[in-house]
Amino acid sequence: MKKIISARDALIDKAQTLLVSVTGDDGAPDMGTSPFIRDEAGDFFIYTSQLSAHVRALIAGNQTRFMLIADERASQNIWARVRLKFTAHSTVIERGSTPFNEMADKMAPAFGPTMALIRQFSDFHMVKITPIKGVIVTGFASAYEVTGPHFDVGAQLTKS
Numbered sequence: 001m002k003k004i005i006s007a008r009d010a011l012i013d014k015a016q017t018l019l020v021s022v023t024g025d026d027g028a029p030d031m032g033t034s035p036f037i038r039d040e041a042g043d044f045f046i047y048t049s050q051l052s053a054h055v056r057a058l059i060a061g062n063q064t065r066f067m068l069i070a071d072e073r074a075s076q077n078i079w080a081r082v083r084l085k086f087t088a089h090s091t092v093i094e095r096g097s098t099p100f101n102e103m104a105d106k107m108a109p110a111f112g113p114t115m116a117l118i119r120q121f122s123d124f125h126m127v128k129i130t131p132i133k134g135v136i137v138t139g140f141a142s143a144y145e146v147t148g149p150h151f152d153v154g155a156q157l158t159k160s
Contacts, residue, residue: 004153007138008146011068011082018044018129019067022057030054036129037103037110042149044129045093045103047115051123059092059125066129079140084151086134093126100126 018036021029032054034046044066048055058064070082093100103126108115118124130149135157137143145154 001153004136004138004142004144007082008084008136008151008153011070011084011136012038012151014071014074015068018046019069020046020054020058020064021067022054022064023062024053024057025060025062030057035111037107039103042131042151044088044131045107045126046129047104047107047118047124047126049121049123050125055125058090058127061090064088064090066131066134077139080137082136082138084134084136084146086131086146086151088132089130091128091130093128095122095126099128 016035017033019031019033021031024030030053032048032052034048036044036046038044050056050059064087066086066088068084072078072081075081093103104115104119108119131146131151133145133147134151135143136146136151136153143157145157146152147154
């Protein structure tokens with residue numbers, strides 16, 4: 001179990017982008033990616049443009065899944081890349097609110113000068129993503145249930 005927890009923590013620490021897969025209004029899947037920061041409670045925060053269809057669907061509350069995945073160049077085996085897939089509760093943070101301003105201030109050093117530029121863009125929205133449950137895969141025949149915002153490791157999966 002220690003190895004799984006270590007792989008989980010390393011993935012979360014090294015990942016810089018969150019992959020988003022969402023059901024579009026037409027019922028077809030859509031996907032995208034966004035840089036994120038994570039707070040002490042385990043929530044992810046993304047700041048992304050509604051010009052992308054997947055962002056509009058996310059904001060509308062359509063069914064969404066998220067994924068973090070290890071850099072393929074750093075993985076020993078391309079088929080066994082460490083990855084964390086999960087469902088979450090998503091909330092749009094109101095522009096100009098205290099939580100918005102606090103998170104935007106935290107994003108600035110993490111994302112560099114681009115954040116100062118896009119912070120005022122009205123098509124961008126800040127979304128809080130609170131993980132509910134998912135699966136971490138750490139290699140061949142090594143998949144485990146995870147729950148909650150800290151991805152607490154549960155039972156090993158023995159079938160899909």
